[in-house]
Amino acid sequence: MIKPIIHRAAAALGMLLLALPTHAASPLTIGYQPTIDLIPAFIAAQQGMFTAHGIEATLVGGSGAIQISGLVARSLDITNPTVPQLLQAIDSGLDLVIIGGANMMSPQAGEFAAVVRTGESLTQPKDFIGRKVGVNTVGSFLHVLFVQWLTNHHVDPAAVTFIEIPFPQMGDVLRQGTVDAVVSVEPFVARMVAAGTGIATNGFVRDFPAGMPVAVYAAERSWAEQHRGEIDGFRAAMREAEKSFAANPEQGRADTLKYLKMPPPALAAMKIPPISIDLAPGGINEWITIMRGQNLVTGKLDASTILWK
Secondary structure (H helix, E strand, O other): OHHHHHHHHHHHHHHHHHHOOOOOOEEEEEEEOOOHHHHHHHHHHHOOHHHHOOEEEEEEEOOHHHHHHHHHOOOOOEEOOEHHHHHHHHHOOOOEEEEEEOEEOOHHHOOEEEEEEOOOOOOOHHHHOOOEEEEOOOOOHHHHHHHHHHHHOOOOHHHOEEEEOOHHHHHHHHHHOOOOEEEEEOOHHHHHHHOOOEEEEOHHHHHOOOOOEOEEEEEEHHHHHHOHHHHHHHHHHHHHHHHHHHHOHHHHHHHHHHHHOOOHHHHHHOOOOOEOOOOOHHHHHHHHHHHHHOOOOOOOOOHHHHEOO
8 A cells, every 4th residue: 555655645746846836037128239248148148047047038239329218118127328328317317227247448359449541640639630530429438438538638629520420331431531530349440441441549448447347237226126136137147158258259259149140250350348247336436537527427426326236
């Protein structure tokens, strides 16, 4: 009689386990700007790290402006704006917080550059006086940096004419001679150089400390307070993805093809800046000082309240 009893007990235990509630992964809609800097998020999605940490992630690409509006509209839970975009949104009254870092400044990475039209010789800040320079958006990350570079070297930014040009059109506009230089980002820099349209220099980037954050991951404060578990899972997955990329960069680059939509050889040639989800407040306060000096923010901003703990 022992075996039937054991069988009945095992069956009862199995039915009990089936009846227990299961913990489904938490859905999370994550906005991202389609650049190489987001490689940990791509890895975490492709290699199942989000799922392993209890996150059912949906990645949605879009510009920095779309990232902020997505938070406001509640169509995105976590977004990926640049620091200037985020600080201006907070200064305008939005209660947003930084839940993690993305890419950092690094002159060695060569990710950002001023591309000077072929035939022109513009290397020093004073050389840009009276010139026309294309930027993707006035008040954007690269525009703010370039203006600060001019200011640091005693050149009045008002002496330079800035013209808004979307990144994909910069090469054509530069070739036509409408502008003398453009301030751009990869992969557009490499494309302009390869086409012979201009010569790239990232000298202006060297004015700023290495490790200064460029883009971050952000959320509404009220949402963050109600979803601490999801934020913990998101951060854990991103840290795991960073380690995976360090150990196997080729696989990491392959994981990005789904999101960046560019030829594998072009992707393989792109340099990648330092990336870390963990962020210190110093770089944020550095941005606040720069932006206040350019009158881009006017309110009281402090990294200690903007960084989510």
